Amino acid sequence: xxxxxxxxxxxxxxxxxxxxxxxxxxxxxxxxxxxxxxxxxxxxxxxxxxxxxxxxxxxxxxxxxxxxxxxxxxxxxxxxxxxxxxxxxxxxxxxxxxxxxxxxxxxxxxxxxxxxxxxxxxxxxxxxxxxxxxxxxxxxxxxxxxxxxxxxxxxxxxxxxxxxxxxxxxxxxxxxxxxxxxxxxxxxxxxxxxxxxxxxxxxxxxxxxxxxxxxxxxxxxxxxxxxxxxxxxxxxxxxxxxxxxxxxxxxxxxxxxxxxxxxxxxxxxxxxxxxxxxxxxxxxxx
Amino acid sequence: xxxxxxxxxxxxxxxxxxxxxxxxxxxxxxxxxxxxxxxxxxxxxxxxxxxxxxxxxxxxxxxxxxxxxxxxxxxxxxxxxxxxxxxxxxxxxxxxxxxxxxxxxxxxxxxxxxxxxxxxxxxxxxxxxxxxxxxxxxxxxxxxxxxxxxxxxxxxxxxxxxxxxxxxxxxxxxxxxxxxxxxxxxxxxxxxxxxxxxxxxxxxxxxxxxxxxxxxxxxxxxxxxxxxxxxxxxxxxxxxxxxxxxxxxxxxxxxxxxxxxxxxxxxx
Numbered sequence: 001x002x003x004x005x006x007x008x009x010x011x012x013x014x015x016x017x018x019x020x021x022x023x024x025x026x027x028x029x030x031x032x033x034x035x036x037x038x039x040x041x042x043x044x045x046x047x048x049x050x051x052x053x054x055x056x057x058x059x060x061x062x063x064x065x066x067x068x069x070x071x072x073x074x075x076x077x078x079x080x081x082x083x084x085x086x087x088x089x090x091x092x093x094x095x096x097x098x099x100x101x102x103x104x105x106x107x108x109x110x111x112x113x114x115x116x117x118x119x120x121x122x123x124x125x126x127x128x129x130x131x132x133x134x135x136x137x138x139x140x141x142x143x144x145x146x147x148x149x150x151x152x153x154x155x156x157x158x159x160x161x162x163x164x165x166x167x168x169x170x171x172x173x174x175x176x177x178x179x180x181x182x183x184x185x186x187x188x189x190x191x192x193x194x195x196x197x198x199x200x201x202x203x204x205x206x207x208x209x210x211x212x213x214x215x216x217x218x219x220x221x222x223x224x225x226x227x228x229x230x231x232x233x234x235x236x237x238x239x240x241x242x243x244x245x246x247x248x249x250x251x252x253x254x255x256x257x258x259x260x261x262x263x264x265x266x267x268x269x270x271x272x273x274x275x276x277x278x279x280x281x282x283x284x285x286x
Numbered sequence: 287x288x289x290x291x292x293x294x295x296x297x298x299x300x301x302x303x304x305x306x307x308x309x310x311x312x313x314x315x316x317x318x319x320x321x322x323x324x325x326x327x328x329x330x331x332x333x334x335x336x337x338x339x340x341x342x343x344x345x346x347x348x349x350x351x352x353x354x355x356x357x358x359x360x361x362x363x364x365x366x367x368x369x370x371x372x373x374x375x376x377x378x379x380x381x382x383x384x385x386x387x388x389x390x391x392x393x394x395x396x397x398x399x400x401x402x403x404x405x406x407x408x409x410x411x412x413x414x415x416x417x418x419x420x421x422x423x424x425x426x427x428x429x430x431x432x433x434x435x436x437x438x439x440x441x442x443x444x445x446x447x448x449x450x451x452x453x454x455x456x457x458x459x460x461x462x463x464x465x466x467x468x469x470x471x472x473x474x475x476x477x478x479x480x481x482x483x484x485x486x487x488x489x490x491x492x493x494x495x496x497x498x499x500x501x502x503x504x505x506x507x508x509x510x511x512x513x514x515x516x517x518x519x520x521x522x523x524x525x526x527x528x529x530x531x532x533x534x535x536x537x538x539x540x541x542x543x544x545x546x547x548x549x550x551x552x553x554x
Contacts, residue, residue, distance in 0.1 A: 011469045012383045016392065019380030019440060023395045026437040027402075030410035033417055047416070086314060093311040104311070106549070111318050113491070113545045115498045117515050118534040121522045122321040125328070125336075130526050132324060135336040165318065223403020225501050230522065240405045247409045247505070257413070260406040267401055 031264070037257035046251040056258035065242070069262070072239040075153060075228075076221035079160035080168075083217045084210055086161065087168035091209070092202070094169070095176035105173070112166040120230050123159055124150060127231075151233035159227040164220055168213035175209030176202070215270050223263055239263060322538060329531035336526070345532035354517055355533065362514040365428060365503075366496040369435035373496075374489040376436070377443025378481070382473065384444070385451040396441045407438060408505035415506060426508035434506045435499065439492040446491060446552070450484025451477075483551040490548035494541045 038056050040048040059065060094104045111119065126132050127149040134146040149155060179202070187197045225240030232238070239259060246256025332342035349355055384392060399407070411434050418424055454477070462472040500515040507516065514537070521530045 011473065012386045015379035016383040016389065018376045019383075019444070020392065022376055022437065022440060023392075023399065026411065026414070026433060027395065027399050027407075030407075030414035033413050034406075034410045037413060086317075089307060089310055090314045093307045096307070107315055107318070110542075110545065111322075113494060113541070114322070115494075115534070115537050115541050117498060117500050117518060118325075118537050119322060121518070121530065121534055122325040124522060125325050125526075125531065126321055128526060130336060132328070132336050139337070162317065162321070165314075219401050220403070223405060225403070225405040230519075240403060243405050243409060247412065253413065256409060260409060263403060263406055267403070268398075271397070271401055 034257045035261055037254050038261050040254050042252045042254050046247075046253060048253050056254045059255055060258060060262055065259075068237055068242055069239055071237075072222055075157060075160070075238060076218050076224075079157055079164065079221045080214050080218045082157070082161045083165050083168040084214060087165055087213065088172055088203075088206070088210070091169045091172035091176055091206075092198075094173050095179075105170075108166050108169050116163070116226065119163065120159055120227055123155070123162065123231060127155055150231060151235050153232065153236055155231040156228045156236055156238070159231040160221045160224060163227060164217045167216040167220070168210075171212040171216065172206055172209035175206045179205055212274060215274055219267050219270055222266065325531055326535045326538065329528070329535040331528065331531075334528055345528045346536075348529050349532045349536070352529070354512075355514070355529075358512045358514045358517040361428065361511055362497055365431050365435055365511075365513060366493050368432045369439060369496045370489050370493045372432070372436045373439040373443050373492045374485060377440045377488065377492075378447050378485050380440070381444045381447035381451060382477070382481075384448060396444055399438065400441045404438075404499075404501040408434075408502040411437070411502065412505045426506060426511070428508075428511045430506045430508070431503055431511050431513065434502050435496040438499070438502060439495050442491050442495060443488040446488035447481065447484050450481055450487075450552070454480060483554045487548040487551035490544045490551070494544050494548075498537070498541065 037048050039052050039054065041051060041053055041055075043049045060069070090108070094101060094108070097104055124131070128134075129146040129148075129150070131150070133149060134143070137143045138146065183201055183205070184197055187201050188194075192200065223240055224238065225244060228236055228238045228241055229244075232241075243256050243259045243263070246252045246259065250256075328336065328338075329345060330341050330343070331338055332344065333339035380392065383389070411430075415424070415426060415430050458476050458480075459469075459472040462476045463469065467475065498515060499513075500519050503513050504516050504519070507513065514533075518530060518533055518537075521527050521533075
């Protein structure tokens, strides 16, 4: 009885090793390097050099950069609010549907797995000056000049909501589905109207789902790079773009590292409530 | 339309869908699916401009005649196949180990890799590779892209395979071992065959994630390792170009097929 258990432990350790090595080498060490870079000085041609300094962290408080960080927060928060507002009723719809529930769920999940780049490009196709929306409006004679729909914060927000809506719908749906329905019947028996039931019973009980969904939406929105880059163009600078700039055009790796680590700090803080609940957050999505 | 009696019964059986909610759901589903559908339809448009001029496959013909597109597609396929093979093997073993006994460190590390913003993961890998280059003769290229892709797709493999393992009866392995199988034999001959659909689904998902990635790839790719998303990105940035619509449609068709196949495997 004990012999197989023991050897099974050895097999388990062997099986865990490749993944642990991979995670340590390609995730742990790179993060430690980045953290170390935040305390170094920029090199003349990119890279880093001595001396050690706190200057990169101090620069985060510079109004220019603090403003960008603040704007990134605001955009991510707005996207989260929109996702909650749009996603909650949809989750309610799915939870209430009796037939085709699996189809409705799949219709939410499928876009998430479909090409991220192509889905973002689809909005460029619709919104640019010569895009479909402007073409149709011009042809109908409703406008004389193309509307500036692309390359602004509105377009970025639209792209974020479009992309991350599934992250809100799925956890909210999960809590709604688990909800004890007799509570709703009891409320109705006691004279509550449907909207009162929704507002006083269903909504408070779906808080865990809304909280999880909000974290799952806010985190990727805060660090988003591709969507602000493509839909915001050069006119919108959010923290993701700023990080990328520091490592490419600006060649200020230490400051780019400090920005990245600040971002990681926020992500970690936000993850804590989820991590306490179950080990692999985001498991709802997979 | 709703007498007070009807509204009470709606609350009493709140699982019934109201018409308003259904209409609303249709609108949200249109928001989620219409942009891609329109893009795919317009990939078949004969005109260079966003005005429908009749059915044509000219943009597809142009896409298939473009040497840069073909080369980058080949690169993407090589990277995705290699990264998927490695990530699937590593991730499956890891999922099996975690199924035997949970590991807080491993779970935390994997979850963290999942929520790390792509741009941060990309530059951390770039900084890491550059740091290594200082010590060894090693350059950015296909191998760095493959390493990065293995890194970010392994968590998806672990999650999918682990979900599959959790539906399985652990007593099966014990039964095999009671009958004299070693733990390796129990894994190889009992669990692994039962796990095959889950592993297949995980591999398909890893492939689509790898094939589609732009942000991390663009940071760790060398001059000889342009992938399809990198070329597509450059074309999209340059301005309206119907060839991008055609390639996009092909990518969605490929990825959509793989995802549906993965779903079928997962439900088996």
